[in-house]
Amino acid sequence: MTRYRNEYERWLQFADKATVEELKSLEGQEEQLEYRFSKNLDFGTAGLRGVMMAGLNAMNVYTVGAATKGLAEYIKDLGAADRGVLIGCDSRIHSAEFSKVAAEVLTANGIKVYIFDELRPTPMVSYGTRAFHCIAGINITASHNPKEYNGYKVYFEDGAQISPDQATIISDYIRKTDVFSVERDNFDLAVSEGRITVVGKDFDEQYLSKVLAQRVDSSVVPAMAKRLKVVYSPFHGAGYRLVPEILRCSGLEQLFIVQEQALPDGSFPTVKSPNPENPEGFSLGIELAKEVESDLIIATDPDCDRVGVMAKNAKGQFETISGNCMGCLLLDYILSAHSENGTMPPDPYAVKTIVSTDLAEEICRCFGVKLYEVLTGFKYIGEVIKRHEDSGKGSFILGFEESYGYLKGTYARDKDAVVASMLITEMAAYYKEKDMTLIDARTAMYEKYGYFAEKTENFQIAGLDALEKMQNIMKNIRESHPKELGGMRIVRIGDYLTGIAEDPRSERIEPTGLPSSNVLSFTTDAGCKVLVRPSGTEPKIKIYLLCRGTDAAEANARLAACAETVRSWI
Template structure:
């Protein structure tokens, strides 16, 4: 069906007073915008289904939510009555329509007699992941657009292991979604009817209590070892502050100050227009609080509290933000160092990271005799590896992370968990403080031991149908015209995760890659610097990752500059 036909169908079938119909009427003369609203259906990406809120099949609204819920219900039905009774856990963040979308999922799957457990207040992504296994549910849905701008919302879908769906499972659900002829006419039940039939259960604070009990187990320091470390925490108008307060109280941190203006849920993210702890602007208020209170550590979580950013006080009194790669490296060092000193470092331990995450992690792990395993980008692949590790019992999971500020300390959650990371960062800062060292001192020590590693990510935003076509063309151009060198460095080997092939330019050898197929290209250069190119799975962007290593900070900066200039000059938009 062409986009014009979809548009006409929606306009005819939407109730006369439906706000989406009103919005369509307001833009009926803007053919370009209408086409973008209807030229395709929202797709599953790295983090599920995510898009701009508004009318149309390519937007987040009640009807596209219903369509996904119907596809999930069909998937659960074929698993049998037990799967329907185990049901789906549903959580939601502070974004516009998140509560409404959560209830719409429950109403849609409830019509098919699939039970739902819905949090009675907004809750973070890691609590959803935890709740799926804690309640023995068959699946989970998190309503969130993570760190995207305010005009976005989305859904993440989880399996019974508490991890985001792998591509194979997602494909099955998509196949059922494709069988839905008309998303506007999908039937649902009222919340009152679902409650009466015990197909809807509201979750109170019992899951929080169980989560906090598990959180206490990740500590590597005793209560007596903890000092009065001064911490500023902000949840950036999202879900992080309530559970963070409970966590820091439970773990006896007495000097945590919360950014009051950003503790209030706000779908417009009024004081943090870009609610992303990767961005310096997201820390503006926290830094002001830090100066006023003399805080040593600033912590920020994104709206669904699965990503953590930190800033550390320098000797000159100013704050330095650390990258996700640097935070993960410090946490790996702390975990392995403390476990070794306590005699609890397993010989079969394993660190999991993505292919675009710093190689410093591997160097630190090797020093302690610990294996590092790479996965594709997306925490669902780390979770998939955790499940495999636990199934065979041949290895022990110690830590998992990705460069985009996602960390997991213990696998009672199967997605990145900013609350776990926040309390362990605070513990590490306390531990090293007692040695008169800061987290920056630890980072510099790691660089001195393993070489200076530096990474950058550059994105080009290309929106709409034209943008998607441009992204596809850029990927094709790099595939068909692989450069022999970048930034004056020869390419040693190329890895094409779509074809599944690795080619060694020095030996002309071709090998098969072991990771699943994905639209990703990676180049490893002669000095072990690397470049990775991939379309974003959550935003209309193409992303370029660059990682280098040198003996000095200046050396890394020079390499990065040369590589970035050469790489981006090859991109034709």
């Protein structure tokens, strides 16, 4: 009998009744059984991410229990059980259940637990881990993935996601854990005995005060309170209370909530995908925005760490503002406001990921601000913040990534859609006072700093051997040594796996200066870039195209040409 068949039979023997019934219905579906039982769900720096269903390669109470047991063993190795773990969750189906399972496993292992009384934005887990001086934090979320998914994200004591070394240690413990031998406490009993502390709304005020302190100019929104109109949707997720609250606290009066999407609902009934990067999710918001004559629409994803925006143009139509563009608009606004008000902090610095737009370089250069580039993942932005805090030098201005994640302030170590929503509203008020929309501001930004165009291509990889296929694709691109990109000559090839960047013209090499990661970058003589990497959470290859030109037409033409080239690589 094959391994997956053995494991399937074991689950039929030891799993709970509902799980057994689900598994019995799969009898004869060998491909499905092999998918569910041939391997464990991968645990990496982003924790777990998978479809909610029975099986080892899925999100369920058994795999969540095993992951928590692995984390518990690591915490006990560190002698940090008394410091405790903070647990949060989003609005997804089973998120609250999984968070309680995690709590029960931790307390059964002698580890103190703090758990939110209901769903909260992801950044609150990052901030709360720091505020409670916990050794770690757990957030049950699959971010903006489809409704069938859930996930398990782990933060460490500094509020950032765990490192690769920590993920390896925890993963080793998980592999040694029998999913049916994980001990769990009784949740209510552990609460009554004080081993679990339920965190309520009092803590929200503490968090919101940290967010409110990140306003650049607290007078801007109140001055435009009667004129600026904002539509907001939480996409049925964790932003439903705190985003409206922070916007009202900042002085916004004309706030309109998309009622059909206002309450938490893990089935996400009004959107095909609860991802604010996808314009189709904004259809109800656009209807309301037209009705109330709003200036912009803000939407946050289910765990409220990403934020998408559509803004009204001169024709009264709503246009999407990309993550790259919004990051640069915020950066330019913050630095311009500090410059105008004479409030620029000492030694200012900003951080972006290597797959995010190079427009940020031009903005920072204009203001004399240091810009750091880091690998993909907000934990690397958090590392730069920590390094500066430890040295006592530098003032953090903004961190952003192209995938709609932003952070201002050092209270957290993850992207925060609450603070981003507040700053976007403040920025919109700033420009409205000048009779400009955010679309006008975008045009002005390009005219000042240069024209840039970006696009991300996602190539889905199918099959049980998707991981192997992805590795082979990366290997083939790495070994093919392409000479041109969209008709432009490649002048730099960066291999972040080896840490070496090479000029193919002179064969001169230099270090990339970043940790090892399976990422390839190609830069042309026109300053255009393409970066390729396998996704860390889904079976897909992601290709980032970052182009520039003397005008918008040239930038977009180069983007299209580069896209045509890279499609032949996959």
